[in-house]
Every structure is written in C-alpha cells, then in structure tokens.
Amino acid sequence: MQTIRYEKDNAGIVTLTFDEPGSPVNTMSIEWQRDLHAAVDQLAAEKEPFSGVILASAKSTFFAGANLKLVLQFTAADAPRCYEEVQAIKRSFRRMETLGKPVVACLNGSALGGGWELALAAHHRVAIDDPRIQFGTPEVTLGLLPGASGITKTVRLLGLAAAQPYLLEGKLMRPREAARLGLVHELVADADELRAHAQAFIRANAQAKQPWDEKDYRIPGGGPSSPKIAQGLVVARRCSRNARAAFIPHPKRSSHAWSKARRSILTPRCASKAAISRS
DSSP states (O other): OOSEEEEEOTTSEEEEEEOOTTOSSOBOOHHHHHHHHHHHHHHHHOSSOOOEEEEEESSSSSBOBSOHHHHTTOOGGGHHHHHHHHHHHHHHHHHHHTSSSOEEEEESSOEETHHHHHHHTSSEEEEEOOTTOOEEOGGGGGTOOOTTTHHHHHHHHHOHHHHHHHHHSOOOBOHHHHHHHTSSOEEESSGGGHHHHHHHHHHHOTTOOOGGGSTTOOOTTOOTTSHHHHHHHHHHHHHHHHHHHHTOOGGGGTHHHHHHHHHHHTSTTTTSTTHHHHO
C-alpha cells in the first residue's frame, strides 16, 4: 500500500496510518481509495486475532478529504465512475465499523470533508484540544454534498435539527464544540496522549458498535414522522434558501440532491445493518 501503513503491535492492535507520499495532507486520491479497500480486506482476512483498529495520520492534520483540484476537472462523463468510487468507499467504511472490533480515530489535526467522514466511521474519536483544529463537512459552500455517509451519520448522531447548520451551511466545529456535541468523545492535551487513550478504549470495549446498530437506537429529537420535526423541515428549507442567497450561493446546485438525500436518510428504520451503504 502506498498511502496507508498497516501495522499490528504485540497487543493485537492494528494501526492504519495515513501518509500520502509527496503531499502535505492526506486526500482521498485514487491510490488512497485502493489502499483503503486493501486495508479493510486485510483486516477482514486477519488469521491471527486482533483487538482493535486505530486510525492515525502521519501528517500535521488528520485528513483533508477529496482533492478539489481533481474534482474540478470532472465532467458529466465521469459521473458513473465517481458514483461507483464513492459507493466503494462507503462499503469499506461500513465493513470496517462492522468487523466486531473497536475502531478509534486519533485526530491529531483537522478532519474536513471526506476526512471527517473517515473519522465518523470510527466508533470512538479522540482529538487534541487545540482551537486551531477544525472538523466538519464544508463542501456545501462549493455546491457539493458529503457522499461517503457523512450526511447520514451526522443526522443520526445529532438529530435533524442540530445537524442542519453543519450540513446546509457548511458550519465547522472546533474540538471542544465537537466534544460538547458528542461527535468527539475525548480531548487530550497533545499528540503524545492520543494513542494511549485509543488503546484504553479498545481494551475496555471489545465489542464496540455504532449507535445506529443498537436495537434501541432512535434519531435524537425524533424522526421525520414527528410533527415538530416535519414542521421544522419546511422552515429549514426556507432558511436555507435565504442563507444561500445572502452568503453562500453555491449550495443551490445541491439543494435538489439534499432533498433526495434527506428523504432517504430519514426513512423510518433506516438504521438497519446495510443502511449506511444505501444512503
């Protein structure tokens, strides 16, 4: 693998270290996508038992997401290929989070766009308490929507109302805000503490699951059938139009896609085992 180092220690913990050659940041390059699928295949095929997985970065940031220079070169002819690539990433994320082993993301720096979606594929997130670090999916300000399960997971973790600023307006969060929201589970003083906290979580949670895989899971604040939520959807659409017109005109390109995604995401019982891959 060119962009991911696969290492297993004596305690049986596998560390996937993202380190894209020749780049100051990690991106979802074609090489990284291939390496991700290979790494998840290797995890699934491990003959010796392993106790958990740590997602780490060799860069000063965790993960920058898609390479926008490449995205801007896409044409309509690239759509089928891009769609299949995103579907494959979602499948690998889903496989990783359903291996039956705890997965921890060590957030040593910012995680944006696809990089934040990668972090959300972990069961537990540990971040450095540094106000310079940012998390979130700002693609909407460019007329894009996060396609690798970020919308689905944000709604399922925060609830529809609380998720909207981060999905419709591209709002970013600092580590302390992410911790307050429950999107980051632990804050540490520096990078040296990340691994120790990740190891501790793995030792204490041998059978970690995502919240939506629990039988009693419910979307925070209620689902789309809730009268209060249904009314809020109408207001949110109007507010979103006003925000786009005043501040960020690009999202008008993705408003139709958001409407379709919203209906898919919030369908009752969407939290089945295959739901993340479908959405």
